[in-house]
């Protein structure tokens with residue numbers, strides 16, 4: 001049975017009429033760059049996140065960069081994050097002229113290990129960016145406690161965690177700022193590039209609104225050097241439509257994950273993801289771990305089942321960061337999971353029959369490799 005890793009078409013078909021209408025409205029108003037449709041989405045997304053403000057920007061990478069700049073991170077600063085993430089988290093730090101410093105992840109949740117955080121703090125540390133990997137939040141209370149004690153900022157990378165919760169609090173609303181990506185494949189995906197920062201800090205909201213628009217609050221009165229990181233109007237209108245469906249899509253992902261959990265519990269040699277007691281996982285990615293990852297992916301591909309790897313190389317070992325001079329073995333949990341991770345097909349429209357086909361094929365594939 002063909003099982004794609006992701007099926008954006010199935011979702012689009014289910015909202016085709018609403019999307020066409022939303023795009024037509026933007027065309028009729030010629031509100032293409034920023035404007036009323038972005039402002040409307042910002043209001044709705046802030047409410048969704050239980051936050052006071054949301055600032056729409058051009059991508060998740062922009063969101064991280066604008067949040068760091070808005071909070072005053074500067075050249076010479078250090079910002080702590082995890083190696084088990086997409087490179088954008090570290091890139092945004094680098095683009096502020098700051099240095100990314102890594103802390104290994106927890107072996108059960110693959111998120112920042114709070115027990116290893118304090119050892120990474122130096123007098124230059126300004127901020128901490130926990131990444132809510134795969135749709136599950138990091139264990140925020142101990143991170144917030146250390147940040148408070150050491151007077152550090154906390155910026156959540158919630159790019160994979162739209163609607164996820166930590167002890168009843170919404171991802172993105174917990175730290176000084178929360179950054180989201182609306183890349184098409186994310187749980188809330190635009191039909192192009194987009195991102196947002198949410199915050200309860202009114203001053204930060206004001207600064208980021210200026211930063212994303214060439215440092216101006218009033219047209220052509222540029223108070224400082226900013227950037228063009230505006231969200232485009234069509235994406236704002238599309239995201240408003242899709243946000244209305246997100247709670248249903250999240251529940252569908254959770255149901256799909258529960259079916260995987262049940263079927264994979266019977267397969268020896270597979271470590272399935274766990275949902276921590278503190279939170280609500282939204283399963284952007286359903287990643288299992290197996291000993292012979294490449295062989296399993298090849299066996300599944302032969303049956304027309306398509307998987308991903310998030311991520312094959314941890315950030316500290318990427319060529320892009322070779323100047324940081326990290327050696328293999330520096331962050332063993334992240335390094336081991338990078339070798340063992342397989343991201344299974346996961347999207348709201350996945351059928352039970354498809355999940356069963358994937359689980360069967362994994363059973364056959366893993367047993368073959370165990371011998």
Ligand SMILES: *Cc1c(COP(=O)(O)O)cnc(C)c1O
Nearest residue numbers: 059060061086088159181182183
């Ligand atoms: C997708 C993603 C980003 C970057 O978002 P873009 O919209 O692609 O710029 C940043 N961090 C994480 C963890 C992501 O998954």
